[in-house]
Amino acid sequence: MISFSRTLLENGLKVIVHEDDSTPMAVVNILYDVGSSDEHPERTGSAHLLEHLMFGGSANIRAYDREVQKAAGENNAFTSNDITNYYIQLPAANLETGLWLESDRMQDLHFTQKGFDIQKNVVIEEFKQHYLNQPYGDMWMLLRPLAYKIHPYKWPTIGRDLAHIENITLDEIKEFYYEHYCPSNAILCISGNVKADHCFTLAEEWFGPIEKRKKTSRELPQEPRQRRSRKMNVSRDVPSDEIVLAYNMCGRKSPLYYTIDLISDLLAGGKSSRLFRHLVMEKKIFSSINAWITGDRDPGLFIIRGKPANNIGIEHAHEVILGEIGDFTRHPPSGKELLKVKNKLEATRQFAHANILQKAMDLAYHELLGDAGVINDEIGKYREISTTDIRETSGSLFDPGNSSTLYYCSNHKQP
Amino acid sequence: MIRSKAPKTAKEITPGNIEPDVLILKNSVPLYMIVAGSQPIVRMDIIFRAGTWWQHRPLVATSAIAMLTEGTAGSSSKEIAEKLDYNGAYLITSADRDNAFVTVYFLEKYMDIILPLLAEIVKEPAFPREEFLAYRERRKQNFLIEKTRVSNLAREMFALAIYGPEHPYGQTFSCSDFDSLKPEDLSEFYSRYFHSKNCRIIVSGNYNQTMLASRIGELFGGDWGSFGKISDTKKEKKPSPKRQIFVPRSGAVQSAIRIGRETFTRSHPDYPGMLVLNNLLGGHFGSRLMQNIREKKGYTYGIGSALVTLRNSGYLVIVSEVGTSYRKKSLKAIYRELDKLCSKPVSKRELELTRTQMLGELLRDFDGPFARAESIRNLLEHDLDTGFYKKIISTIRSIGPSELLDLSARYLSPGSMYEVVAGSE
Structure with missing residues (x-):
């Protein structure tokens, strides 16, 4: 049970506090309800580039990172398709420094052409390092536009290609900032060795005076129902083939989300899972295989990704996966198998919530979805799912017309 | 509230309780216990002095520890996996250059299931042939993929350059080493290094200390293992005569850079001071390398330096991946930073x-039971006690610019560095 209190400032900022006195630290986490989905289709990568610029100083603070350092803290951020999340961990006694820093950059970020040009370069190098210069690094660049035709999930957070990042102008980024970085579009969550009343007072003091600003309403184009399976083949300089299957699934708030999450665990959560046991250990058709859900707010994807063993052709590997899925939909798990993945999930939550940063991020994310309190109800929701639910849901989830398949083939000569 | 002025910050930053409780089991295995945190969860680490340093041929140490979960005298690989998953436990095995580790995370309420299973895995592994062959094949395929990354090519070449191919810290391996690896190699290695005279145990989390200690005593407190002969022969270093080494990787859009040199083990008197110097150079986001090469110049997504200590050596290394067109400029900028410190x-x-x-980082290193366990594990790997952290804290507080200048002159001169670059020509 994660206890918390919350309040709403007049300018629309939501504030949540979770007290945990088992640590000398505190976390200041700010979630902005903006991600790469909110970008112009010709300026993909903007949300993430702006995240970099958020560390370049604000109206009253020249060097953000140095001030965190002075307060013995550590900070970082990440951008996804849905959100941009910033956090600072610091000694609880220095909590106010965190609020000072975050409120100042919410109020007025300091943009310079020079800082902008440098961070653009840094992001371009990040793009190269993670997506171009790694084996299978461009997998998502290929899969997203295959699985999505309309929805902005069709491009990755880093940007669709290098040219998009290169073409973003400082004015466009400024506009993006003023559109999305306003109090009513943010959730502040403080956790750790703090007192809620004190946090609320400080939050009001630092964030209260920030102008309300107009929040842009979001109307993302929704993906129409996919009716025919899609397939793509690429050949790359990698030592072995890889196959990726993506099935369209529901969004994060749908009640089916929990069922589908459990299906991914049944198939590939851990070394006792079906796909790992059957395909890696017994039949030795794959050297690795995984399944997971993207967990996006709007309808996301159920992914199966595997590397066939060296002597196995990719078509055969594909057939074998489809065979396993067919088998799964026809023979749902036993009660014991289902109980196993539920137990594991509950334990995983316990491990994750041993950490005040994870707790702060999860609370803020659930508040974004509608109610931070759901964090304490989720295990119950998973526990209620029956083997019948699993069977019924997997039947429609694994409809072949609902799938996109990527053959990512090695261009190396077979020995 | 004045926005232009930073709020006051606490001056005194000291980690709280860093001492674990130490119990000695009947077989003299030390058991370190840390009780902290808020969730009813437990992490248990068993540390064996069984890293790659001790192996007589490549791949043995990492494979031996990985195979512990693949079958025992009484349970199959599948049964072990089922039991762990059913009870929500995570078991991770790993080996680095000096040590091998079994780490398990579990809910306290399942300790009577997990602890006996852990004892079985650690004390009675069977190294079954079929599972071994599957493991070897998977690992080989993964190795081929890893070899395509410039960062791995540079890292491997850097170790080879400072230690030479005969030395365990410099040793590399190839595909044929996988093909000739046999399960007997693993069981032989196991019998020498996995026993109650060569291990330490750390338990951390929020649990009933008396109960857990007694269960661990019952399961791990007797003599177990076959006490094979440990052979720690002298190993010869043969550093590369060439100081600049280029590893070609065609088509790479970035080059991986490793610049560094051999230093010393953790008990060396210069270690605490060098830790501070390394922090200035490239130890964190605000460091000189990061601020200059990323934040001022934009040549890279990340650059940093690390002072790595091993049981029998140590090295300082600068690590980055930069766009191919920035390679020369980055190298020049890195050497300039070294020059400036000197x-x-x-x-x-x-x-x-x-x-x-640095004090903030130490605070985080001891925040929560699992972070504390890792910090203690870090000490045990080097046969040190918590007094070592006290020494580091006192050096962080007291070291002055002239001492740092002196350390720079001794350890950071550009001429003393090895430079490895992996990328396209």
Whole structure:
């Protein structure tokens, strides 16, 4: 049970506090309800580039990172398709420094052409390092536009290609900032060795005076129902083939989300899972295989990704996966198998919530979805799912017309 | 509230309780216990002095520890996996250059299931042939993929350059080493290094200490293992005569850079001071390398340096991946930073900032049971006790610019460095 209190400032900022006195630290986490989905289709990568610029100083603070350092803290951020999340961990006694820093950059970020040009370069190098210069690094660049035709999930957070990042102008980024970085579009969550009343007072003091600003309403184009399976083949300089299957699934708030999450665990959560046991250990058709859900707010994807063993052709590997899925939909798990993945999930939550940063991020994310309190109800929701639910849901989830398949083939000569 | 002025910060930053409780089991295995945190969860680490340093041929140490979960005298690989998953436990095995580790995370309420299973895995592994062959094949395929990354090519070549191919810290391996690896190699290695005279145990989390200690005593407190002969022969270093090495990787859009040199083990008197110096150079986001090469020049997504200590050596290494067109400029900028540290004393302001940053990091290293367990494990790997952290804290607080200048002259001169670059020509 994660206890918390919350309040709403007049300018629309939501504030949540979770007290945990088992640590000398505190976390200041700010979630902005903006991600790469909110970008112009010709300026993909903007949300993430702006995240970099958020560390370049604000109206009253020249060097953000140095001030965190002075307060013995550590900070970082990440951008996804849905959100941009910033956090600072610091000694609880220095909590106010965190609020000072975050409120100042919410109020007025300091943009310079020079800082902008440098961070653009840094992001371009990040793009190269993670997506171009790694084996299978461009997998998502290929899969997203295959699985999505309309929805902005069709491009990755880093940007669709290098040219998009290169073409973003400082004015466009400024506009993006003023559109999305306003109090009513943010959730502040403080956790750790703090007192809620004190946090609320400080939050009001630092964030209260920030102008309300107009929040842009979001109307993302929704993906129409996919009716025919899609397939793509690429050949790359990698030592072995890889196959990726993506099935369209529901969004994060749908009640089916929990069922589908459990299906991914049944198939590939851990070394006792079906796909790992059957395909890696017994039949030795794959050297690795995984399944997971993207967990996006709007309808996301159920992914199966595997590397066939060296002597196995990719078509055969594909057939074998489809065979396993067919088998799964026809023979749902036993009660014991289902109980196993539920137990594991509950334990995983316990491990994750041993950490005040994870707790702060999860609370803020659930508040974004509608109610931070759901964090304490989720295990119950998973526990209620029956083997019948699993069977019924997997039947429609694994409809072949609902799938996109990527053959990512090695261009190396077979020995 | 005045926005232009930073709120006051606490001056005194000291980690709280860093001492674990130490119990000695009947077989003299030390058991370190840390009780902290809020969730009813437990992490248990068993540390064996069984890293790659001790192996007689490549791949043996990492494979031996990985195979512990693949079958025992009484349970199959599948049964072990089922039991762990059913009870929500995570078991991770790993080996680095000096040590091998079994780490398990579980809910306290399942300790009577997980602890006996852990004892079985650790004390009675069977190294079954079929599972071994599957493991070897998977690992080989993964190895081929890893070999395509410039960062791995550079890292491997750097170790080879400073230690030479005969030395365990410099040793590399190839595909044929997989093909000739046999399960007997693993069981032989196991019998020498996995027993009650060569291990330490750490338990951390929020649990009933008396109960857990007694269960661990019952399961791990007797003599177990076959006490095979440990052979720690002298190993010869043969550093590369070439100081600059290029590893070609066609088509790479970035080059991986490793610049560094051999230093010393953790018990060396210069270690605490060098830790501070390394922090200034490239130990964190505000460090000189990161601020200059990423934040001022934009040549890279990340650059940093690390002072790595092993049981029998240590090295300082600068690590980055930069766009191919920035390769020359980045190298030049890195050497300039080294030069600057050697020629100009660090300012009081920068030094104060580094002190605070490092103390903050130490606070995080001891925040929560699992972080504390890792910090203690880190000490045990080097046969040190918590007094070592006290020494580091006192050096962080007291070291001055002239001592740092002196350390720079001894350890950071550009001429003493090895430079490895992996990328396209």
